[in-house]
Amino acid sequence: MTTTTPSMHAVPDRTDMVGLKGVSEAARAATLASNLAGAARLEAAQRMVLEFALLEEDSEEGAEEDAVEGRKAKRPAYARLDPTSRARDHLVAACQLTVWHAGRMVTAAEQIHTRLSHLCEAVSRGLMPEQMAIDTACRLAEVPDSIIEIVEREVVASLVDDLEGGDRTSRTALDELVEQSVAKHDKKTAEDEAAAAAKERKIRFKRSRNGMASLWASLPAEDAELLRRRIQAEADLAAANGDERTMDQLRADVLTSFAVYQPTQSGAAGSAAASGLASDGPASAGSNFAGSTSSGPQAGDAAGDATDATSDDATDDDIELGEVGVDPDMPRPTLGNAAAGGESIKISVIAAAAQGLPNRVEFVRGSYSSYEWLCRELLESEDAKVRFEIIDPAPGALDDPDRALKYVIPAKLAERIRLRDGTCRHPGCQVDASKCDVDHVIAFNKDNPEEGGPTYEWNLACLCRKHHREKTFGKCTYRTGPLGELIIVTESGHRHRTRPKGPLARARDGIRKAPRIWHDPRQITMCEHGAYNLPA
Template sequence: MARAAEADDSGRPGYARLDPQARARDHMAAACQLTCWHAGRLVMAGVQIHTRLPRMLSMVGRGLVPEQLAIDIACRLAQVPDGIVSDVEDAVMARVGHDLDGGDRPSRSAVDAMIDRAVERLDPGAAQDAVDAAAESRTVRFRPGRGGMASMWATLPIGDAEMLRRRIETDAAAAAADGVPRPMDQLRADALSALAVYSPAGPAEVVDGIELGQVQVGADLPRPTVGNAAAAGGQAIRISVIAAAARGLPDRVEFVTGAYTSFDWLCQELLEGDDARVRFEIIDPAPGALDAPERALRYVISPALAERIRLRDGTCRHPGCSVDARDCDIDHVIAFDRASPELGGPTLEWNLVCLCRKHHREKTFGTNSYRPGPLGELIITTDTGHQHRTRPKGPLARAREGIQEQVDIILADRLFSPDGYLTNPPGTDRHDRPA
């Protein structure tokens, strides 16, 4: 009776209904010889673009967005609530269109970050719901590979992933310091594998001739907090606060080393840790705040300025490259002239960018020309005359954009009345002007 009561307009009971998108997916998978996952994304993107995303539909129709990028954005926007999807679409597509116009195609992770920031700004409650829902999708998977190897994928809460990363990096660095003659990638893999030789207290277990250690979780081992992980590595957790209060915005808290979910979460982890140290750093977002005339003609970049460039850029600045800034070189866009420093590119913020080693070599030994912009823009002109432009996407760059957006809002409020008219059109007298 309950199932019969769920019957739709066609008279079918609930258990007999078929999802139209699922049916379309299955037909496309069979007709086009696609996997169900690929076909499902195509169907979802088509439905989203034609029913919920008019701005994207227009841009796709004019050929302004590559097909795969449009599919990625549409599938990601499918998770955005109806009440804010229009505003989120406007913000994301404006930024994507701006990047594409400059020859910089955003990566899938960059698109996810854009959408997450827009949702958080427009509906903080929905953003928190998305975080809670994502935590339910945590998983670890293994897949046999070739040559006696296997691959492992893990989707973890960012706090747990950070603790695991710190543990692996600490063990790998210790092995390297002991003189183990292996590359760091292999040492990290060995450190991860070594975690398997510990087991809860009980009878010793022997696996492949290896006697697993007996460890009482909660007694022999401290609680796995970020504080304990940082203390074990002998490092302070560095928290950067981007000063914005003077410009009408709350200060932004950014974490230079590692990644965390929220400031409150970090505080709780530190309070429960045994011996953790925290170092706060105030960062002035003004361009060139750390530039010094006495260092402009020196080739070596100071550690503070290098950290600032990484915080500004976020990733390698070559179009399409997503290598993290902390794994990149800091390069002079206009080459530094060692023989005559006053004639070469100065060591100043506007002339420095992050480039991964591969693209650093491409810049040094290739035939492209590179030109910097005042706020960290990088313009690359190929030998065929094509021009590509990238902009920094790190937390410092985002803070600058937020400050500028606030300034623009204040300016618009002064220029326009609530009904949309200019408050002081050209050619009119101001009645509030002092005599």
């Protein structure tokens, strides 16, 4: 007699299925329950701190009574136990956490229940995942009391709005959101925080598996951006010269090559020759300036390529091995290096009215530096040639009716869309816009262009290749708004909403409050209370 065991992956009978909408609703209900459970854990953590504080008070009172009666002296300071630390240690076991995670939970719990009323309300209603609540509270704990109320209100409102649209904000985006709000309401605090953070710069190495090691660095944004451009430029050069290594491998090898350099040469030239990445023909290095300046609080993305001309007479005898250290001859990327080849660096400047924030250079990937840094780099660079391009932030500024019925997207318009979106526009996707396709949201009809989606800014969005395929071959419907809002309606009937997060989008905060914005009948529109309507 034989028996058969049903497979875990067996396709269920259609009569037993509750349908896609039912499954989606079950997942949403489970998520709400998880969020509420997280809120309960945070409340328990705060109550645990209070309980340990009461125990400590009782112990102090008992010690004082004993001291009065002469039985025992009052406990010394080193013998007193911190209620926060005791609560943390108990949560390690109670919630199966590491000491670090438990410490963050306690910090968040105290902040949420004693200082952050807006976040407390959102958490108690189950609107925010537990880990996001912890990250947000720990980040807001660093904000001064003088501006915490207004900063917290702005940050929490933005996070909840994104979550309700199905788009979870990343930790990096959360940090940027808080930084921008602090800078807007207290310039001095923002400058002090930046100065303090710069003093904490560090590089760490950690042994990994299979004979590998990982490198982690925390650097000032401007230095990190210069280093990124230098590494990427030399990797691009090697790839253009036919190197068969992957781009990831090339970037890693470029970084490693910085340990081998020519002290007699300067700038990118010495490092490019020493790296050995371009062995055929003249060596050269390029650099992309990935930032932009703004006349107001917002900033933009700059694109542009420049090439370094270097000597091709370097030989193995010229290469020295040495320890990487502080040395005036050590190659260091600068804007001058990028322009040494005679080509100008294009810097895109978003024309925005001042709203109280300092001028600043904002890099594509979200970090930023001061406007003074940009000026210093330009002045100290020997032969830097810079070409500024003013970008009008108004929606549709580059729309051309003569190109609207053509499928090919002009390069400047595609660059503008990437500048607006920042990342892939699918909810929760953080693929950088530079690695995304610029896609017609309402599909372009090649047979009858007048019936399809036009090549206008409002009908274009950045999608990574994976989500581009999902849009093209899936069953969801997609619609956009005049400022780049994207609504996705799934097969189950649920709506997800994302807003663009790039520098150009941030420059449009004032436009968003305008009473009327022109829109195409096929666009989504915004109601007075902030909800979105889809066209009939």
